[in-house]
Amino acid sequence: xxxxxxxxxxxxxxxxxxxxxxxxxxxxxxxxxxxxxxxxxxxxxxxxxxxxxxxxxxxxxxxxxxxxxxxxxxxxxxxxxxxxxxxxxxxxxxxxxxxxxxxxxxxxxxxxxxxxxxxxxxxxxxxxxxxxxxxxxxxxxxxxxxxxxxxxxxxxxxxxxxxxxxxxxxxxxxxxxxxxxxxxxxxxxxxxxxxxxxxxxxxxxxxxxxxxxxxxxxxxxxxxxxxxxxxxxxxxxxxxxxxxxxxxxxxxxxxxxxxxxxxxxxxxxxxxxxxxxxxxxxxxxxxxxxxxxxxxxxxxxxxxxxxxxxxxxxxxxxxxxxxxxxxxxxxxxxxxxxxxxxxxxxxxxxxxxxxxxxxxxxxxxxxxxxxxxxxxxxxxxxxxxxxxxxxxxxxxxxxxxxxxxxxxxxxxxxxxxxxxxxxxxxxxxxxxxxxxxxxxxxxxxxxxxxxxxxxxxxxxxxxxxxxxxxxxxxxxxxxxxxxxxxxxxxxxxxxxxxxxxxxxxxxxxxxxxx
Numbered sequence: 177x178x179x180x181x182x183x184x185x186x187x188x189x190x191x192x193x194x195x196x197x198x199x200x201x202x203x204x205x206x207x208x209x210x211x212x213x214x215x216x217x218x219x220x221x222x223x224x225x226x227x228x229x230x231x232x233x234x235x236x237x238x239x240x241x242x243x244x245x246x247x248x249x250x251x252x253x254x255x256x257x258x259x260x261x262x263x264x265x266x267x268x269x270x271x272x273x274x275x276x277x278x279x280x281x282x283x284x285x286x287x288x289x290x291x292x293x294x295x296x297x298x299x300x301x302x303x304x305x306x307x308x309x310x311x312x313x314x315x316x317x318x319x320x321x322x323x324x325x326x327x328x329x330x331x332x333x334x335x336x337x338x339x340x341x342x343x344x345x346x347x348x349x350x351x352x353x354x355x356x357x358x359x360x361x362x363x364x365x366x367x368x369x370x371x372x373x374x375x376x377x378x379x380x381x382x383x384x385x386x387x388x389x390x391x392x393x394x395x396x397x398x399x400x401x402x403x404x405x406x407x408x409x410x411x412x413x414x415x416x417x418x419x420x421x422x423x424x425x426x427x428x429x430x431x432x433x434x435x436x437x438x439x440x441x442x443x444x445x446x447x448x449x450x451x452x453x454x455x456x457x458x459x460x461x462x463x464x465x466x467x468x469x470x471x472x473x474x475x476x477x478x479x480x481x482x483x484x485x486x487x488x489x490x491x492x493x494x495x496x497x498x499x500x501x502x503x504x505x506x507x508x509x510x511x512x513x514x515x516x517x518x519x520x521x522x523x524x525x526x527x528x529x530x531x532x533x534x535x536x537x538x539x540x541x542x543x544x545x546x547x548x549x550x551x552x553x554x555x556x557x558x559x560x561x562x563x564x565x566x567x568x569x570x571x572x573x574x575x576x577x578x579x580x581x582x583x584x585x586x587x588x589x590x591x592x593x594x595x596x597x598x599x600x601x602x603x604x605x606x607x608x609x610x611x612x613x614x615x616x617x618x619x620x621x622x623x624x625x626x627x628x629x630x631x632x633x634x635x636x637x638x639x640x641x642x643x644x645x646x647x648x649x650x651x652x653x654x655x656x657x658x659x660x661x662x663x664x665x666x667x668x669x670x671x672x673x674x675x676x677x678x679x680x681x682x683x684x685x686x687x688x689x690x
Contacts, residue, residue: 212280212291213366219298220369222273224421224528226305227617228435229264230655232442234309234617237652238624239449239486239637246489247642253652254644255681262309263658265618269306270661274299275320285349290359291366293349294378300343300385301419301530305618307335308392311654311685313662313673326666329673332686339389346382350375369422381419384411384536388619391539394546395626395690404543405552412533415566419531430513437524438502439513447490447498448473451636453483455610460635462590467581471519471568472613474499487640520571521614527571529615534563538608545601554596557604561586564611602633609634625653626687646678653684 235241236250243251255262277295284291307314316330316338353359353375364373371377387407393399412418424432433439454460456469475481478495485491492498497505503517515523537560544553565582586592593599605623612620627633629651643649657663662670674680 209283210279211366212284212288212295213362215276215280216291216294216366217369219273219276219295220367220421221423222268223298223301223530225435226265226268226302227530227615228528230262230309231436231615231617232446233262233655234621235446236486238617238620239451240613240617240620241443241446242449242484242486242488244445244447244484244490247487248489249644251486252640252642252644253647253682255646255656258659258663260659262655263660265305265309266658266661269302270315270319270658273302277302278320288359288362289349289356290353290363290373290375290378293346293351293353293375293382294363294367294371296342296346296349297378297382297385300339300346300382300389303335303342304339304385304389307332307339308618308622309655310657311687313654313657313670313675327669329669333392336389336392340386343382343386343389347379350379350382354379370419377417377419380411380413380417381531383407384419384531387411387536387539391543392622392687394542395688397690399546401543401547405540405547408536408540408543408556411536412531415533415563415570418529418533418567418570420527420529420570422527423525425525433513433524434521434526434528436501436522436528437513437526438515438518438522439524441513443501443522447500448483450483450485451638452613453481454636455606457481458590460606464585464588464590466610467577467585468565468568468610471575471577474503474517474519476505485640487642520568529567532563532567532611532616534560534567534611535608535616535619537563538604538611541604542601542608545599545604550596550599553604554592554599557599557607558586558592560604560611561592561607567611602635605633606635622687625685628684628688647682648679650679650682652681653688654681656681 233250236243236248237253242248249256260267277299280295281292281299284295311332313329314332314335315327316335318324318327321327353363360373360375362373363371363375367373384407387404390400390403390407423434427433430439435442453473456466456472458464458466469481473481476492476496476498480496482492482496482498484498490498499505501518501522502515503519513524518524518526520526521528537556541553541556541560544550544556562582565577569576591603593603605627608623609620624634629637629639631637639651643651657666657670657675662675670676674683677683
């Protein structure tokens with residue numbers, strides 16, 4: 177017995193040790209049960225992060241912004257081989273948020289329908305934007321299968337069909353939650369950074385994603401404008417419903433601040449493009465100056481508003497030097513991350529929109545325009561412009577545009593034709609382009625590629641003087657999948673769709689052709 181006791185104690189010790197190891201060192205690929213209230217803040221932050229990170233590249237493709245350096249890769253519709261640049265939306269969807277949303281849905285269906293519905297609504301948004309960027313290099317049917325190491329790709333339109341389907345799931349659970357008096361309070365516990373527990377606004381967000389998914393068929397013979405209009409009408413009622421992700425107002429580390437703010441120094445070499453500045457100055461609208469110009473941009477020291485030409489770099493000097501988004505000329509660093517001169521989305525604590533009323537109204541306008549209902553198209557077009565004015569009024573650092581200035585702008589026939597029959601698709605998309613500046617980079621990329629970069633639609637648009645060498649003289653139509661997952665680990669599937677071709681990113685997508 178004296179010899180047996182130490183052996184028993186040793187076995188018990190080893191057993192306890194193994195239990196401790198199993199509990200503390202969990203398999204990172206094995207789902208862990210975490211309460212939805214704990215998961216949601218991280219998901220919200222990642223949705224914003226996905227666009228904020230990839231904005232550095234998409235903004236140059238669509239010519240919102242350009243680099244102060246000449247021959248910038250992205251200004252010229254190129255890409256960076258061997259890097260994850262423009263892969264954050266992919267990473268967010270498949271790595272940081274997707275499985276979390278699935279877990280929330282599975283845990284919450286019965287006991288917390290508000291969380292299941294809100295998770296579905298955010299999943300709609302994530303699926304939509306992932307397909308928008310990566311076209312037919314998206315994984316749908318085999319996604320989130322923990323037993324697979326490689327994955328087959330699905331068609332872009334299949335993802336949009338999936339968005340429409342799960343939007344219905346979102347509405348189902350959120351409608352159920354609206355009948356539960358305790359749902360809003362429960363949701364608010366994990367919802368400090370988006371809707372603060374407003375169940376109805378999540379339902380509107382789901383309807384908005386469904387409208388956007390239907391609108392992706394715009395170039396197809398089976399496009400359904402009535403469905404687009406129906407779901408826009410069920411979505412946001414005003415700018416008060418905008419989906420805007422907030423940042424921690426008392427950050428512990430710098431990375432908790434706004435990615436666009438001066439404290440994080442990510443946009444030091446970015447400036448507005450000459451084309452965007454010209455749009456705001458009314459160059460293509462009989463010189464009717466947009467009253468939003470002076471708020472969106474800070475003039476150079478000499479009082480002029482200047483922008484850069486993509487691929488050319490900064491050609492201004494002295495008092496004509498263009499300001500960065502933090503209000504300083506030619507300054508790569510802002511001491512201490514001072515943001516007192518920054519506006520809109522560029523302060524250290526500025527919130528970031530991921531879907532807006534203005535955006536959806538322009539979608540409705542374009543749908544009605546294609547249907548031939550010019551009266552509805554004009555009304556939605558006006559609502560879109562007004563919606564953006566209202567949206568800007570919620571942004572930090574806003575100097576109010578007077579009601580008289582807004583009214584005068586909308587009364588000008590160069591902006592809003594008196595006769596609805598004189599409204600053009602170009603006017604709709606040009607105003608939408610303005611309304612999405614600073615946040616709607618993916619939606620604008622979709623719009624411009626659907627229109628095949630047509631200067632008859634996007635008045636004044638010109639390509640950079642030269643394209644990236646791999647492009648073979650062609651513009652971009654898709655974003656390459658994330659390098660560190662697909663190009664390293666999913667080679668066979670990528671080869672099947674020609675993903676290793678130097679000009680793969682210039683191949684037209686399903687969105688483009690009838």
